[in-house]
Amino acid sequence: MPQLVRNLSGRLIGRDISYYPRLSSTMEVARDRARHRAPEGTVILAGEQTTGRGRMKRTWISPPGSISLSVILYPDISRLPHMVMIASLAAARSVEQVTGLKTALKWPNDVLIRGKKVCGILIENELSGSAVSYAIIGIGINVNFTVRRLTQIASFATTLADELGHEIPLTDLVGALLAEMDQLYAQAGADSIYREWRDRLETLGKPVTVTSGHTVMHGTAEAVAPDGSLLLRQEDGTLSRVIAGDITLRDSS
Numbered sequence: 001m002p003q004l005v006r007n008l009s010g011r012l013i014g015r016d017i018s019y020y021p022r023l024s025s026t027m028e029v030a031r032d033r034a035r036h037r038a039p040e041g042t043v044i045l046a047g048e049q050t051t052g053r054g055r056m057k058r059t060w061i062s063p064p065g066s067i068s069l070s071v072i073l074y075p076d077i078s079r080l081p082h083m084v085m086i087a088s089l090a091a092a093r094s095v096e097q098v099t100g101l102k103t104a105l106k107w108p109n110d111v112l113i114r115g116k117k118v119c120g121i122l123i124e125n126e127l128s129g130s131a132v133s134y135a136i137i138g139i140g141i142n143v144n145f146t147v148r149r150l151t152q153i154a155s156f157a158t159t160l161a162d163e164l165g166h167e168i169p170l171t172d173l174v175g176a177l178l179a180e181m182d183q184l185y186a187q188a189g190a191d192s193i194y195r196e197w198r199d200r201l202e203t204l205g206k207p208v209t210v211t212s213g214h215t216v217m218h219g220t221a222e223a224v225a226p227d228g229s230l231l232l233r234q235e236d237g238t239l240s241r242v243i244a245g246d247i248t249l250r251d252s253s
């Protein structure tokens with residue numbers, strides 16, 4: 001890790017990295033540090049998590065060999081919707097750069113390889129009135145382990161080692177990920193970020209089922225708006241805007 005810290009000096013994201021071999025969840029430590037106004041760009045990185053958290057109150061499995069990190073940011077409220085795009089693009093770009101594997105995005109922010117999930121992103125914000133107190137971007141990447149024996153995720157997840165047939169240096173990927181995030185965060189709000197994120201989404205134009213809270217909707221994922229929301233054309237022809245939810249592709253045959 002000291003090598004990684006040196007390589008990242010001079011940047012905002014990753015200028016301060018705290019590494020913990022084993023942690024409950026990097027989100028908890030990051031939240032505590034953010035409440036004490038840790039410098040923007042501080043990264044909490046764990047070798048493994050014992051109670052990793054996913055979206056929609058799910059568990060995130062993070063054994064040794066995975067990347068689990070949280071980044072503390074203090075963006076303007078107008079930039080908040082772009083955090084999803086920045087995080088998922090940074091993950092997709094860095095995985096492609098380091099491994100040569102092709103990735104796709106599933107709305108809003110899963111990174112997939114050959115249809116299977118390799119990376120998940122969890123963003124937690126605290127607002128004070130109309131100001132952002134902090135935003136924490138949590139990123140989990142399945143790297144150097146095999147999903148075969150992890151029955152909870154084996155059917156829908158993959159790892160980079162499973163895809164490549166060999167392991168990769170974790171520090172290379174963490175370094176590339178933080179460098180991409182740093183570059184993208186500096187341009188937050190740029191139209192090019194929205195366009196790249198939109199163009200990488202594999203779900204657009206396809207029949208999908210969207211689950212948002214207790215609501216389940218069927219239709220076609222018609223478009224995504226610059227604020228990150230999904231425009232769903234429902235089977236009765238109405239167009240619904242979905243701000244947060246989960247999407248599954250349906251068989252179009």
Ligand code: BTN
Pocket residue numbers: 024025026027049051052053054055056058060062067068069070110119120121122138139140141
């Ligand atoms: C998801 O797809 O459900 C999001 C998963 C997010 C996992 C990351 S790992 C680092 C950070 N710490 C956590 O406990 N969760 C996020």
